[in-house]
Every structure is written in C-alpha cells, then in structure tokens.
Amino acid sequence: MHLIHTITELRSWRQEVKRVALVPTMGNLHEGHLSLVRTAKAHAHAVVVSIFVNRIQFGVGEDFDRYPRTLEQDVKKLTAAGADVVFAPAESELYPNGMQRYFVEPPAIQNELCGRSRPGHFxxxxxxxxxxxxIVQPDVACFGKKDYQQLAVIKGMVQDLNMNIEIIPVEIERAETGLALSSRNGYLTEDERAQAAQLSACLRNMAKAIEAGNRDFAALENDAVMYLQQHGWQVDYIEVRQAQTLTKAQISDNHLVIVAAAVLGNTRLIDNIEVCFSH
Amino acid sequence: MHLIHTITELRSWRQEVKRVALVPTMGNLHEGHLSLVRTAKAHAHAVVVSIFVNRIQFGVGEDFDRYPRTLEQDVKKLTAAGADVVFAPAESELYPNGMQRYFVEPPAIQNELCGRSRPGHFxxxxxxxxxxxxIVQPDVACFGKKDYQQLAVIKGMVQDLNMNIEIIPVEIERAETGLALSSRNGYLTEDERAQAAQLSACLRNMAKAIEAGNRDFAALENDAVMYLQQHGWQVDYIEVRQAQTLTKAQISDNHLVIVAAAVLGNTRLIDNIEVCFSH
Incomplete structure (x- = not known):
C-alpha cells in the first residue's frame, strides 16, 4: 500500500497501472467506506482511496474545523481492506493559491434538499x-448511496461534462439499529446514538406504506416530520423524490427515493431509502 | 484522415493512439488555424482538430446563426495540413438534452474585457x-494567442482544475496589412477589410511607445480609442494588461499585453500585441 501526498507522485504511479478505481473520501473511515473499497477492487486493477477534508464544500458555521482527521487509523484499515494507494494531499496541494478559482457549477438541484441549508456545498x-x-484519471469511481444527492450530482456531472468514468453506486451500510453509518455519527452522545435509529425507522415505514399502495406522499412526509419533531429532532426535510433525477415524485413513478436530513442535538444526519415497485 | 462525428467513434479511435494533440476550432478555417495544426503535429503522434460552432458561448443577438459553416473546405485544408482526425460532432452529440446543465465557471476575469459585452461567453x-x-483526452492542446483572454481562461482552468494537459499558445497569423486572421473577417466589406488594419496599427504604435519608455498607459489607451473612433470604429476596449494574469498593468510589470476589441461596420474584431522588455 502506497501512501501518496503529492499530485506529482500520484501521476507518476498512475502511469504504470492500466485500470484504476477511485474511492473519494474525507477519511475517518467506517465500514461504509470499506464497502466502497471492496466494490472498487472488483472493478479495476488497482484502487486509489483519496482522503481529503475539502474546505470548499463546507459552509460558514459547519464542522470543517472539528471534522475528524484520523489518517493513521484510516491507512491501517485501508491496508487491511486491500487498497493500493491512499492519496492524502495537503490542502496546499489541491488549493495552492489558498483558494479555488474555477468551479464546476451544478444545475438547480444543488439548491434543493441538502442544498437549501448548505449553499455552495454541491x-x-x-x-x-x-x-x-x-489527478487520478480513474476508469471507475465508487460513491455511497448514503449521500444520495451527491451521487446524483456526480452522475449528472460525469454525463453532462462527458467525463469518461463509470460511476458505481454502493449500498448504504447500517448499524444493527438501522442507523446509516456516517463519520458524523461520532458526534452523537450514547443516548443520541440509540435515538438516531428513529430516522431510518421513519423512512422504512414510509417505504412500506408506499409499497402497500399509499401515494399520498405529502401526508407521509408530514407524518414523518411530525413524529421526529415530537421526539426532539429538528427536521431539515423529508421528501419522496424520483430516484434517477431527484425531481418531485409523481404518482406514476416506479423508482422513488425517500430522502431526509434532520438534526439530533448538535448533529445533522442524512439518510434515504429507495422504493422500487411495478404498478 | 478520419472524419468522426460521434463521441463513441472518437473514443474508440483514441484508445489506439499514445500521444494526442487537440486543436479546438469552430471551423471556417484560415491560415491561423493551420498554424495551430502545424504546431500540434510537432507535439504529438496524432492531431485531432475539433470543429464545432458552440451555441453556449454565443450571447443573445450574436452571430451564432450566421457563423460560417464550411465543413467540406475545412476537411480539405486539414487533410492537406496533415491532421489525423477531424472531430465534427452534431449539436445533439455534445448537447443531447438540448442544453448544458453543468458548467465550468471561470473567476471574475470572465466578466472583464470581452466578458463585459459578452456575458456567459467564457x-x-x-x-x-x-x-x-x-472526450478527446489529449496530452496537449493548442490555442491561438489571437483569442488572448480565452487562452488565459483555458490556462487558468487547466491549472486550477488539475487537468493533465499541456496548453500550447500559438502566435497570431496576420494578413500583409497587419490584420489578424479571423473567421469573422469574412463579414467585412472590401473597404472595411482595408480599413481594419487600423486596429493592429494602433496596437503596434502603443507597443512601440511602451518599449520606448512611455508608462502612461491610460493616455496611450485614450489616444488609441480616440483615433479609432475618429475613423468610424466603435471601440469596446483597448487596455494594457499584465500578460500572464490579465490584471491591470503596473508600471513595474515587464510582460504586458495590449488587448483590444472594436466594431467596424457590423463586425466585431479583436486583436492584441504582447510587449516584453527588461527595465
């Protein structure tokens, strides 16, 4: 396993390898990330995992400064998982002028759902x-479905800008309670962690109702919001959307996703569940 | 010489070639473009010339519809010049949804100089x-200095987004009168074409004055504007700028560029001249 910190060294390594898979992360790795690595290994000759806490996707007042940096443990986990390269650039390596000047600007979806409360994030x-x-010039890249909107933005970007990269979505890893694994779960107290399972439980109940034929999405959304609010959550959004485009769900759609973001204590959690059915 | 219209065919051709140079054009080729091709040939195993009149860089009321499309003659010229591939995609190939959704957004320079009168162009x-x-995944790409601001934007973009492509600037080709070659020269009447040389003459005079020690850039700019206006031009801008960054020229700079855009009759022309000196 190579630990690489510079673009030059990464590019030099890249020249010797035919088919590469990239798993972009912000580190503080859990089983969800390792599942991405296992998927990546099945699709390429070598797997690069990038670890970079990316300042420009954090808003003012968000957790950039306290986001956990755990490179040493991450490298151990990735070595065990069979990653070939950990690419962990310093901030000065990716933003040598102290800032980014050219941006890839996504369409209106970037201002919906998580984008409403996180302007500039996507x-x-x-x-x-x-x-x-x-930098990595991968043939494939793996992204978790946990960040469903992010996955939709990346898939849209790759298609729209003609990037020659296959994007592979990977299923969410969950704790036994149903809580979706996330680096931000580390911010939760023990009590909050137990309670956090309410979010995924809500989504499962909504999915069951839809599978059973309920198409009153607005009522289902409202019920879930009410339930979580009554249990002390601040709900950012819970919405039923069309899975491919993330546009508003129509009664005729047969591939939906229920996406949610809510704050428990000081921790903002996101989760989602897909619902597929034939009419 | 291969004439390729689809992304799939281009990608398939690309896999067999090691080092590729790209010359992006909007067609209606003149000696300036062929000079780009000759430069490109010296830097790669194969040269791809793209021909695409790109709707999204034209503003409302600009000449997108009447921009000359001359593919047959262009292919002949490029065959003679030794290009390996002409990539001429239909609009539906690059914009299959009828529009672009994800954009690469340049910094503030996109709203200066030509950007002031052409919002969204860069x-x-x-x-x-x-x-x-x-699509082409070139190792090098050649851009003419004629579009100096475009060259600066592309160089900035490649650096800032870590594109692994060498950008090679190519000198301006000029008619005997000094007029910089441009597809838009075809819009000029015979009289206008003779008069159009006044623009490059102005820039040469300014350059000579600066080389001779004149550092009153504002006065030089004003004199040139006045001269052209008195001869029937509508001047968009004439400015002395720092050559690398296109920021406002300082007295201490020793690599400058004088950039200009002006309208003669119904035709908007641009030109520029670099001034290098040691103090």
Missing part, C-alpha cells in the same frame, strides 16, 4: 471531485 | 473545452 463537491478525477 | 468556452478535453 458546487464544492463537484469541483473537488473533478480535480480528483483529473 | 463560461461557455470553458465548458465546451472541458467537454472536448474529456
């Missing part, structure tokens, strides 16, 4: 992923 | 060049 994600793609 | 250029880069 622009920052699209831009750093473009930079990583241009 | 965003459209940066976006289509990114798409062409992702």
């Amino acid at each position: 622009r920052g994600v699209a831009t750093v992923v473009t930079k990583l793609f241009n | 965003r459209g250029v940066a976006t289509v060049v990114t798409k062409l880069f992702n």
